[in-house]
Amino acid sequence: xxxxxxxxxxxxxxxxxxxxxxxxxxxxxxxxxxxxxxxxxxxxxxxxxxxxxxxxxxxxxxxxxxxxxxxxxxxxxxxxxxxxxxxxxxxxxxxxxxxxxxxxxxxxxxxxxxxxxxxxxxxxxxxxxxxxxxxxxxxxxxxxxxxxxxxxxxxxxxxxxxxxxxxxxxxxxxxxxxxxxxxxxxxxxxxxxxxxxxxxxxxxxxxxxxxxxxxxxxxxxxxxxxxxxxxxx
Amino acid sequence: xxxxxxxxxxxxxxxxxxxxxxxxxxxxxxxxxxxxxxxxxxxxxxxxxxxxxxxxxxxxxxxxxxxxxxxxxxxxxxxxxxxxxxxxxxxxxxxxxxxxxxxxxxxxxxxxxxxxxxxxxxxxxxxxxxxxxxxxxxxxxxxxxxxxxxxxxxxxxxxxxxxxxxxxxxxxxxxxxxxxxxxxxxxxxxxxxxxxxxxxxxxxxxxxxxxxxxxxxxxxxxxxxxxxxxxxx
Numbered sequence: 001x002x003x004x005x006x007x008x009x010x011x012x013x014x015x016x017x018x019x020x021x022x023x024x025x026x027x028x029x030x031x032x033x034x035x036x037x038x039x040x041x042x043x044x045x046x047x048x049x050x051x052x053x054x055x056x057x058x059x060x061x062x063x064x065x066x067x068x069x070x071x072x073x074x075x076x077x078x079x080x081x082x083x084x085x086x087x088x089x090x091x092x093x094x095x096x097x098x099x100x101x102x103x104x105x106x107x108x109x110x111x112x113x114x115x116x117x118x119x120x121x122x123x124x125x126x127x128x129x130x131x132x133x134x135x136x137x138x139x140x141x142x143x144x145x146x147x148x149x150x151x152x153x154x155x156x157x158x159x160x161x162x163x164x165x166x167x168x169x170x171x172x173x174x175x176x177x178x179x180x181x182x183x184x185x186x187x188x189x190x191x192x193x194x195x196x197x198x199x200x201x202x203x204x205x206x207x208x209x210x211x212x213x214x215x216x217x218x219x220x221x222x223x224x225x226x227x228x229x230x231x232x233x
Numbered sequence: 234x235x236x237x238x239x240x241x242x243x244x245x246x247x248x249x250x251x252x253x254x255x256x257x258x259x260x261x262x263x264x265x266x267x268x269x270x271x272x273x274x275x276x277x278x279x280x281x282x283x284x285x286x287x288x289x290x291x292x293x294x295x296x297x298x299x300x301x302x303x304x305x306x307x308x309x310x311x312x313x314x315x316x317x318x319x320x321x322x323x324x325x326x327x328x329x330x331x332x333x334x335x336x337x338x339x340x341x342x343x344x345x346x347x348x349x350x351x352x353x354x355x356x357x358x359x360x361x362x363x364x365x366x367x368x369x370x371x372x373x374x375x376x377x378x379x380x381x382x383x384x385x386x387x388x389x390x391x392x393x394x395x396x397x398x399x400x401x402x403x404x405x406x407x408x409x410x411x412x413x414x415x416x417x418x419x420x421x422x423x424x425x426x427x428x429x430x431x432x433x434x435x436x437x438x439x440x441x442x443x444x445x446x447x448x449x450x451x452x453x454x455x456x457x458x459x460x461x462x463x464x465x466x
Contacts, residue, residue, distance in 0.1 A: 010370075017255030020245070020362065024254055028237055031451075057336035072454055104369035104376045117373065129335075129360050136337035137358035138241075140350065143337045144385070149398055151384040152377070168397040196380065 004031075004089035006121050007096045008113060010103045010128020015204050018052065018134060023126045027053040030096040032088050036108060038067050046098035058146040065108055068160045082115055088212045089121060104130045106154070106175070132173040132227055135203045139210060139228050155180045166191040172229040181219040188214065188230055197230035237264075237322035239354050240329045241346060243336045243361020244282045248437050250287065251367060258357045260286040263329040265321050266293045269341060271300050281332035281364060298341055315348055322354060335361045339387070339408070364459055365406040370437045374462050377404040388413045399424040407461040408409055414452040421447065430463035 007026050010124055012018035019027075026049050027033065032218045035047035043097050046059070056224035066077050088095045099109040107108070130154065132144070136143045144150035148170035153162055166172065166187050177184050177199065188194045199211040211217050214228070237239035240259050240402050245251035252260075260266065268280035277306065287293070295315070299310050321328045332342040336358050339389070349356055355374035365385065371375045381403035386395055387411045399420050410417050410432065421427045432444040444450050447461070 008370075010366075012253070015255070017258070018253050018360065020251050021254055021257055022248070022250030025250070058323065067399040070272075075346075102366045102370075102376075105366065106377055106379075110375040110378050113373065113375070123373070125365040125373065126361050127251065129362060130366065132333045133243075133360040133363065137241075137360040140356070140358065141337065142343040142346070143335075144339055145343050145391045147387050149384060149386050149394060151382060151398070151402065153382050154380050157380045157382055161382060164401040165384070165398070166395055168401065169384065191296050214373065231310065 001090040004122070006085065006089060006092055006116055006123045007094070008109050008123065008125040009050075009096055010101060010102045010107075010109075010126060011046050011098055012129040013101050013131035013134045013203065014045075014049060015134070016049050016052050017127045019050065019225050020126060020128065023128065024053040026063040026094075026126060027096055027098075028055050029094065030058050031193070032092040032095045033058055034085070034097045035063065035123060036063055036065050036097065036099070038065060038113075044098070046100050046101075046209070047202055049100075050098050051151050056148065065112065067108075068210075078111075078197055081112075082119060085116065086121065087118065089111075096104060101127070102130045105130050131203065132175075135200045135227055138203055139198065139200060139229075143173070143229065154186050159183060163187055166193065170232050171230070172230040173231060174230070176224065176226045177226045177228050178219060178222040181222050182218075185227065188228075192233045195233050197226045197228055199226050201226040203227075236325040237287050237355070238320060238327055239322060239349055240327070241342050241358040242283075242329055243334060243340075243358065243359060244279050244331055245265065245362040246334050246364035246367045246436065247278075247282060248367070249285050250280050251362045252283065252319070253359060253361065256361065257286045259327075259359060260329055260331075261288050261415055262327060263288070263291050264326040265328045267296050267318075267328065267330045268293055269298050269330065269332070269345075270298055271298060271341070276370050277331070284334075284355065288429075291435045298345065301343075311344075311348060314345075315352060318349065319352065332361070334445045335363045338363050340384055364436070365408075365462065368433045368460055369462060372431065372433060372462075374431060375464075376406070378466075388417050388457050392416060396420055399426065403451055403464045403465050407463070409457065410459045410461050411452060411455040411457045414450075416454050416460065418447050421461075425466045426463040430461055432459050432461045434459040436460075
């Protein structure tokens with residue numbers, strides 16, 4: 001008999017005040033908190049954001065979810081994690097998995113969710129503030145209004161697709177902009193976005209960097225996790 | 234001397250538990266809460282969501298912001314609202330403006346923000362959970378993953394732009410889908426989205442409706458505020 005419950009809680013992009021009231025309550029009443037890492041050496045950013053809401057009686061479990069996930073040939077580490085989570089749930093535990101930003105938006109949680117759903121585990125997912133929303137409010141940059149279309153593009157997407165999407169969107173969010181920075185800036189320029197574009201990294205932290213002159217910036221100025229917000233002129 | 238502060242707080246899409254911890258605290262310590270309405274007869278949904286966090290000493294002010302906003306020819310009602318807010322701030326008051334979903338994402342708050350920013354009022358904006366994130370978590374529908382591109386489209390956008398955007402996006406959020414429902418479904422079908430599309434209205438409320446067979450639905454089944462989530466097959 002399985003009486004426990006698995007919760008995926010989005011902790012938002014960094015400021016602990018941006019957790020939802022519901023998410024913070026669930027974290028505070030958890031039996032087990034899973035702090036996911038992709039490597040043994042990683043620090044868990046999600047755990048740092050959530051820590052002020054964690055009850056001292058709650059057990060914190062480090063769990064490594066390798067970045068590779070193939071639904072048909074599930075990695076042993078993933079299956080082992082599922083087994084451990086299943087055991088907690090069979091003991092009736094409330095298990096909370098922390099995830100940065102929003103759980104259903106470019107997140108490893110999506111794979112965890114599928115893994116557990118396929119095994120018929122009871123799951124509730126609590127949304128979180130996506131980074132681009134936090135950045136927009138923080139710097140006062142409206143994301144999209146009226147009948148306009150906004151596209152969210154990882155700079156690692158196919159170059160032709162990026163160019164085609166920029167042609168038809170009024171507003172853009174570009175993520176992971178470091179690696180293909182020059183290509184991104186060229187596309188922004190050609191499609192009339194460059195005069196209303198701003199790049200932000202480490203939003204809200206002391207190391208925060210806001211770059212408004214993208215044309216005269218270079219890839220070396222760009223943090224891996226920088227986000228660009230832009231609207232067509 | 235102006236010592237007050239104007240806060241725009243996103244209250245999320247409906248569940249009061251989805252306010253951020255920071256937003257709920259700011260609401261709880263407000264001197265003035267502005268519950269915006271577009272018409273005298275409207276009920277303020279944002280106020281209903283936030284009400285459990287409001288201190289009984291806080292003054293609640295109804296303010297009508299007409300839907301029409303033209304930065305060059307500002308409506309008298311908008312200027313009058315700015316004057317009233319300015320007077321509160323001069324008295325050192327903490328003024329909180331409530332806004333549904335996220336303040337910088339398809340929101341009337343964007344116009345309020347510009348109006349006050351142009352007048353150099355001190356402003357802080359607190360992000361909120363956008364409706365599409367809440368829907369995705371609630372129904373367990375991953376929004377976007379990996380290097381994929383997601384576009385958010387109001388069904389009221391230009392029909393050619395909608396078709397072009399669907400061609401290049403991997404994942405879609407379609408808002409206000411009622412009015413152009415047949416056209417939206419046709420486009421979803423032609424671009425390989427229809428087998429992985431779901432339409433949700435009144436998410437999380439007792440009247441919630443989830444439609445998974447869009448092809449055999451008609452515009453009359455569709456609530457004005459329905460949202461469609463879809464991913465390409």
